[in-house]
Amino acid sequence: MTGDITMESENYMTARAYCLTAAFWFAVATSFGILAASYLVAPDFMANIAFLEFGRIRPIHVNLVLFGFVTPGLLGAAHYLVPRLMQTRLYSQKLGLITVLLWNVAVAAGMIGLSLGHTTGREYAELIWPVKILIVIGFGLIGANLFLTIRQRKEPILYVSVWYVCAAVVMTGVTYFIGNVVWEPETGALLGISDAVLLWFYGHNIFGLLLTPLSLAVAYYVIPKVTRNPLYSHTLSILGFWGLLVVYTHIGTHHLLQVPVPTWLKVIAIVDSVAMVIPVMVFLINIWYTARGKLGEIHADIAGKFIFTGTIMYFFVSIQGSMMALPNVQRITHFTNWVIGHSHIGVLGFAGMISLGGMYYVLPRITDKPLYSRFLADLQYWLILIGVVGFTIVLTAAGLIQGNAWLNGETIYRVLPEIHVYYVIRLAIGVFIVIGAYIGLYNVIRTLYWNPGAES
Numbered sequence: 001m002t003g004d005i006t007m008e009s010e011n012y013m014t015a016r017a018y019c020l021t022a023a024f025w026f027a028v029a030t031s032f033g034i035l036a037a038s039y040l041v042a043p044d045f046m047a048n049i050a051f052l053e054f055g056r057i058r059p060i061h062v063n064l065v066l067f068g069f070v071t072p073g074l075l076g077a078a079h080y081l082v083p084r085l086m087q088t089r090l091y092s093q094k095l096g097l098i099t100v101l102l103w104n105v106a107v108a109a110g111m112i113g114l115s116l117g118h119t120t121g122r123e124y125a126e127l128i129w130p131v132k133i134l135i136v137i138g139f140g141l142i143g144a145n146l147f148l149t150i151r152q153r154k155e156p157i158l159y160v161s162v163w164y165v166c167a168a169v170v171m172t173g174v175t176y177f178i179g180n181v182v183w184e185p186e187t188g189a190l191l192g193i194s195d196a197v198l199l200w201f202y203g204h205n206i207f208g209l210l211l212t213p214l215s216l217a218v219a220y221y222v223i224p225k226v227t228r229n230p231l232y233s234h235t236l237s238i239l240g241f242w243g244l245l246v247v248y249t250h251i252g253t254h255h256l257l258q259v260p261v262p263t264w265l266k267v268i269a270i271v272d273s274v275a276m277v278i279p280v281m282v283f284l285i286n287i288w289y290t291a292r293g294k295l296g297e298i299h300a301d302i303a304g305k306f307i308f309t310g311t312i313m314y315f316f317v318s319i320q321g322s323m324m325a326l327p328n329v330q331r332i333t334h335f336t337n338w339v340i341g342h343s344h345i346g347v348l349g350f351a352g353m354i355s356l357g358g359m360y361y362v363l364p365r366i367t368d369k370p371l372y373s374r375f376l377a378d379l380q381y382w383l384i385l386i387g388v389v390g391f392t393i394v395l396t397a398a399g400l401i402q403g404n405a406w407l408n409g410e411t412i413y414r415v416l417p418e419i420h421v422y423y424v425i426r427l428a429i430g431v432f433i434v435i436g437a438y439i440g441l442y443n444v445i446r447t448l449y450w451n452p453g454a455e456s
């Protein structure tokens with residue numbers, strides 16, 4: 001499938017740059033996560049420091065994990081696996097490097113803007129207009145480079161990972177443009193309730209049409225490689241691909257079940273959220289059957305370990321998501337920490353874990369040397385796993401307390417002392433993740449630039 005391609009490391013400058021980008025912003029993003037969590041424990045701690053207010057550091061944290069860490073990590077793997085699968089080289093490393101540079105300028109400018117208070121106030125679409133334009137151009141350049149790579153391919157068959165990468169880049173480029181209302185530079189928004197519908201069409205597509213397809217592309221590539229098993233079923237992989245595209249695009253309104261949007265739209269969102277079980281299970285059955293009998297190999301390979309764990313998290317976050325879209329469940333869980341728990345299982349446990357696994361898969365291959373330290377990568381794996389499981393338990397418990405209080409008509413300020421202890425535990429658990437992120441950054445830098453060779 002992958003052919004015999006010479007592996008000089010210059011061939012993978014773009015993938016290297018994406019890996020470094022992801023590792024760097026992961027460390028910065030988790031530092032802001034810790035700050036946000038500290039703020040919720042002790043709001044007076046940072047009082048009167050405008051750029052450290054919760055309303056500013058929360059979107060910084062969220063945008064950094066999405067656009068600084070998870071997406072570039074997955075794109076790093078994509079810029080390795082697409083040329084490999086097509087038995088060719090990336091169309092242009094120069095274009096790739098310019099894109100990574102532009103992407104980093106956009107992320108940094110967006111974060112400086114947010115810390116200075118420049119925001120549209122629309123979740124996942126907070127960034128100011130010039131930054132949005134840079135991101136749209138970024139998606140365009142990524143798409144051009146990958147499609148031109150595919151055009152010069154020597155392998156006629158398009159393996160499912162290539163489908164997923166192309167879909168992610170094209171669909172997100174388009175939905176990013178529409179969802180951010182870039183033709184309205186002043187506000188970046190439509191008027192009234194239609195803006196909410198559009199925003200959440202776009203908002204959930206960031207998970208459903210960007211992070212999910214890129215993660216599935218990486219899993220579909222790495223799991224067969226690590227287990228040395230052929231993919232269980234190509235038919236299932238294509239069925240899952242079209243299932244995901246058809247169903248995921250209609251579920252954004254499940255964020256608005258408590259809002260006066262048209263009922264028919266809510267019904268479509270709820271029905272399709274439950275129907276998500278089909279593409280999710282089709283993927284999981286396919287990938288888990290591929291790994292059948294090879295758990296030893298997965299355990300022994302750090303990339304396999306991260307990615308396989310990511311698939312388990314995908315199972316949990318999706319089942320939980322389908323449940324949360326049911327009005328009776330959401331009446332309790334909405335506006336509570338339950339949802340924050342779901343976000344961290346999805347973005348960190350599923351997509352973040354696969355992003356890290358993808359990076360650890362490609363790093364030794366693009367540098368032609370083993371990872372600087374397998375031990376540090378393993379340590380990072382455990383710190384993040386403990387962190388994400390801990391977050392899930394604590395935030396779910398806090399969410400249920402909040403949800404019940406809400407259902408009983410209690411006022412918010414009476415509930416806050418009850419959940420304070422959970423905020424303290426979340427802060428403590430966050431330290432594990434932030435340490436894991438810095439360890440990862442060190443390991444990536446050493447692997448790329450200062451790696452004496454095997455050391456494990």
Ligand code: HEM
Nearest residue numbers: 207211254255273276318321322324325334343346347351
């Ligand atoms: C079958 C798949 C999924 C379904 C049906 C689903 C469903 C939901 C629902 C109903 C909400 C809104 C909860 C509320 O506001 O009360 C939600 C929020 C969220 N979901 Fe999912 N989810 C799924 C998978 C995922 C995945 C894979 C990710 C991450 C990669 C993810 C990330 C998020 C995030 C970050 C939010 C919070 C959005 C916000 O309010 O800021 N979800 N999901």
Ligand code: HEM
Nearest residue numbers: 030033034036037062065339340343347348352430433434
């Ligand atoms: C040091 C570790 C981390 C800490 C302490 C932390 C803390 C937080 C806090 C306090 C919030 C705001 C919650 C609220 O509004 O009540 C948040 C939101 C969020 N975090 Fe983290 N976080 C950490 C790591 C991560 C990582 C690594 C990811 C993803 C890779 C992530 C993804 C998110 C997302 C998507 C949201 C938005 C949730 C929503 O709106 O539903 N976090 N985080």
